[in-house]
Amino acid sequence: MSDEPTNDGHRFDRLPATAAEREVPGRATREEVVDWWAERFGVNPSLFDGYSFWEKGAGKIWIYNGDAPDGVRIEAIGMTFLRTRQEHWKPTTRAVSRFGSHATRNLVVLDDEEARRFAAGEDQEVERWDGDWGYLIAAHEIAGETEPIGVGLYLHGELRSRVPKGSREELGSLTE
Amino acid sequence: MNPLERYEPLVDDTAAFRAACDRPLPSVVRVNTVKTDRERAVRALEQEGVTFEPVDWHDDLFRLPDRSPGTNWAYFHGWLHGQEEVSVLPGLALDPQPGERVWDACAAPGSKTTQLSAAMDDIGTVVANDNNLGRLSALRHNTERLGVTNVAVTNQDARNFSLKPFAFDAFDRALVDAPCSCEGTCRKNPDVLDEWTLHHVEQVAGIQKGILTRAVQATRPGGTVVYSTCTFAPEENEAVLDHVLEAEDCELVPFDLPLETVPGVTEWDGETYDPSVERAHRVYPHHNDTGGFFCAKLRVGGESDAEAADGETVDEEPAADEEVAA
Numbered sequence: 001m002s003d004e005p006t007n008d009g010h011r012f013d014r015l016p017a018t019a020a021e022r023e024v025p026g027r028a029t030r031e032e033v034v035d036w037w038a039e040r041f042g043v044n045p046s047l048f049d050g051y052s053f054w055e056k057g058a059g060k061i062w063i064y065n066g067d068a069p070d071g072v073r074i075e076a077i078g079m080t081f082l083r084t085r086q087e088h089w090k091p092t093t094r095a096v097s098r099f100g101s102h103a104t105r106n107l108v109v110l111d112d113e114e115a116r117r118f119a120a121g122e123d124q125e126v127e128r129w130d131g132d133w134g135y136l137i138a139a140h141e142i143a144g145e146t147e148p149i150g151v152g153l154y155l156h157g158e159l160r161s162r163v164p165k166g167s168r169e170e171l172g173s174l175t176e
Numbered sequence: 177m178n179p180l181e182r183y184e185p186l187v188d189d190t191a192a193f194r195a196a197c198d199r200p201l202p203s204v205v206r207v208n209t210v211k212t213d214r215e216r217a218v219r220a221l222e223q224e225g226v227t228f229e230p231v232d233w234h235d236d237l238f239r240l241p242d243r244s245p246g247t248n249w250a251y252f253h254g255w256l257h258g259q260e261e262v263s264v265l266p267g268l269a270l271d272p273q274p275g276e277r278v279w280d281a282c283a284a285p286g287s288k289t290t291q292l293s294a295a296m297d298d299i300g301t302v303v304a305n306d307n308n309l310g311r312l313s314a315l316r317h318n319t320e321r322l323g324v325t326n327v328a329v330t331n332q333d334a335r336n337f338s339l340k341p342f343a344f345d346a347f348d349r350a351l352v353d354a355p356c357s358c359e360g361t362c363r364k365n366p367d368v369l370d371e372w373t374l375h376h377v378e379q380v381a382g383i384q385k386g387i388l389t390r391a392v393q394a395t396r397p398g399g400t401v402v403y404s405t406c407t408f409a410p411e412e413n414e415a416v417l418d419h420v421l422e423a424e425d426c427e428l429v430p431f432d433l434p435l436e437t438v439p440g441v442t443e444w445d446g447e448t449y450d451p452s453v454e455r456a457h458r459v460y461p462h463h464n465d466t467g468g469f470f471c472a473k474l475r476v477g478g479e480s481d482a483e484a485a486d487g488e489t490v491d492e493e494p495a496a497d498e499e500v501a502a
Contacts, residue, residue: 050299051325065325066301067277069343075312076329079320097254098211098323119252143212143219147253167321171249174223 007058012077014070015053027055028084036089041137042104059085063095090135093150093164100137100148107137108152108159112173115140118149118161121168126159142174179359179372183408186441187460196462201363205245205256206264207236208322209294212255220250233434237261254322259287260364262459262469265433266353266404267291269473274299276348281334281391284311286318288353293324305330305337335386337394346396353404354384360406360468363461377411384416392424398480401426404471410444413470417456418449425477428452433471436463440472
């Protein structure tokens with residue numbers, strides 16, 4: 001065993017600001033997390049200025065807007081935000097729901113029928129998409145604005161719904 | 177015996193009281209202003225053809241007479257949260273402000289926790305505690321679904337809650353929405369009446385005294401503590417306040433609620449209580465066609481060290497909240 005600091009699954013550790021301050025191997029930095037949202041979804045990094053980011057559980061990043069010391073051992077802080085320590089980072093459904101309306105790219109706006117199928121957890125062909133493959137934000141128009149529905153995985157012309165099983169719902173059509 | 181009988185001497189119209197307790201309650205939802213606003217929520221419900229009725233004493237509440245609150249787009253997006261009408265009262269009484277440190281001592285399943293966060297614009301710290309780990313998973317589900325980012329969740333016995341995990345030593349405000357014998361929820365869950373025993377009332381009153389005592393101790397001088405239950409039992413309401421007024425440096429303060437209530441009672445079953453318990457509010461089902469409820473507001477004694485006592489700014493810097501308006 002080395003004395004190198006490691007990730008402790010029972011503790012919330014604040015992400016280091018930059019790679020220069022990283023002590024735990026493999027841990028994402030705050031800069032990497034914010035840059036990832038900027039690169040992937042075009043979200044302005046200033047959106048996250050007031051928030052802190054934490055790791056508990058390997059690769060699970062939490063976003064928090066309250067007060068807590070580094071290394072705090074409690075049940076939860078804020079909400080789960082991003083899955084790291086894997087080749088393709090994945091935003092959580094909840095993060096996309098809360099922050100995804102700020103996305104300017106890799107956001108696929110579904111029509112009424114597609115949106116209902118997506119919320120029900122169905123995979124579907126969306127061949128008009130000519131952006132990146134990988135994790136997208138699926139959204140629809142409701143109450144006059146574009147609202148994120150959840151995370152979709154786009155591969156080979158197919159949009160796979162990543163809405164968690166417990167959140168899937170058969171929903172109604174929206175009229176204007 | 178139906179326990180409601182023992183409260184008949186306390187109410188103005190026993191027939192109306194008993195009749196109201198027999199009627200089921202409609203589904204009610206609260207608009208989650210962390211993610212949307214009333215106008216968008218209304219528009220989404222209308223676009224989907226969902227029937228809803230406003231609640232006249234609170235702009236952000238709607239009754240949904242026709243269907244379960246969980247099956248519409250507005251709910252799916254976390255814009256709505258199913259919450260009984262009277263359950264919003266303690267949050268209104270506590271009136272937490274952005275940037276403050278707030279303790280929700282018995283927080284699961286989180287309806288009131290998320291209401292407090294929304295009232296704070298999701299800025300500041302809400303420490304949501306519950307001694308029941310299973311019920312905490314429901315709370316976590318709700319905070320995530322509603323997109324709340326300023327809640328820290330702890331699993332402690334509230335009676336000897338330790339602030340050690342945190343870097344501060346007192347809260348600005350605390351909410352004790354105590355475990356109780358719950359007769360006030362009989363319109364949702366009539367089983368509570370069959371399961372009622374005086375022994376349980378006496379037992380839970382001891383727990384309530386312990387939690388409220390700890391909440392007063394954990395709140396800074398000049399801070400606010402709100403005590404609420406969904407029982408009519410004076411043993412669990414006024415008697416608990418009377419005990420804490422005696423044991424700790426605090427006082428009951430007058431406050432308004434936006435619906436018809438009656439004052440706390442100063443005598444019950446041969447006991448008399450501190451006259452200031454009349455400042456608490458009793459909510460009876462037949463007055464507003466709601467569940468039953470009890471709510472009291474306390475000021476913790478001593479000098480407050482800032483002008484932060486009631487609704488003034490405190491020392492937190494504002495954080496990013498632009499997305500709320502988007």
